[in-house]
Amino acid sequence: MDGLSKPYQISDIEALERIYGKPMAASIRKEINYIHPHYRAFIEAAPFAVLATSGPDGLDASPRGDPAGFVQVQDEKTLLLPDRRGNNRIDSLRNIISDPRVALIFLIPGIGETVRVNGRASIHNDPALLERFAIDGKLPHTVLQIDVEAVFFQCSRAILRSGLWQADQQLERSALPSLGAILQDLSESEIDGAKYDADLPQRLKTSIY
Structure with missing residues (x-):
């Protein structure tokens, strides 16, 4: 048989909701539209994030990493993310030019919970802004300004299931x-x-760098 059995394909929201049921109250209440101090603590402790973007040529999920706090909290509605030297494919940046919607997930070694941010990004190369993100005298090519629309935590189930932080x-x-x-x-x-x-x-x- 080619592919999966069609009778068991889920193709509408009602069918999904019958399988999964209603979300728990905590999963709704955890989402806010600004960076609360609790969420800020996670973002500033994270040395690694994945940036998801979408554009006319497809989707992209790009790993980003630097010393903890490399994504700066400008204010409760704004994040700043340096774009470092890479392979010059600039898939994420190409996508942002055509579709500013982005999503981020922040990971902290040894911590099961993650923080997710959805928003809209713009690309900047103001010299003073680039200088704020210098490491060893090397500047990023650009800095992404992310205007925050949603912030929430993800519980530790995925990290625990995967054993991601376990040395063995x-x-x-x-x-x-x-x-x-x-x-x-x-x-x-x-x-x-x-x-x-x-x-x-x-x-x-x-x-x-």
Whole structure:
């Protein structure tokens, strides 16, 4: 059989609600449209976030990371997120130009709960603003201003189920294909995988910022 059985495909809201029931009161009350001091504490403790965007060419979920507090709380309705050096695909930024809607999820090592933010983003390169986010004298290319529309926490079930922060769940890097092996195969050997892998540690060291 190709695909999944159609009779068991859920295709309307009423059918979903019959399966899942009504949301608990806490899941509604936790959502607000500004950054409460409690939520600010989580955002400022997070060294990692995922930025989700949508545009005419599709969806994007981009990992972002820096020392904890790298996403600055400008005020209760505004976040500032530096866009660091990368591979210049700028998928997220292309999407924001055409559709400013964004979503963020903040993760803190060792903490099960996460904080989620939905809003609208704009892209800025004011020199004084970039200077605020300098690390080792290196400036981000741009800074995203995110106008907050919704903020809420996510309980720890997903982190607990995954064992994300458990040391015994960590894999040795050698258990998975190297980036060079992936690139060599996907490029039909146009890219030398062994050389890519050999150069990568130094390239990361010199280009992280």
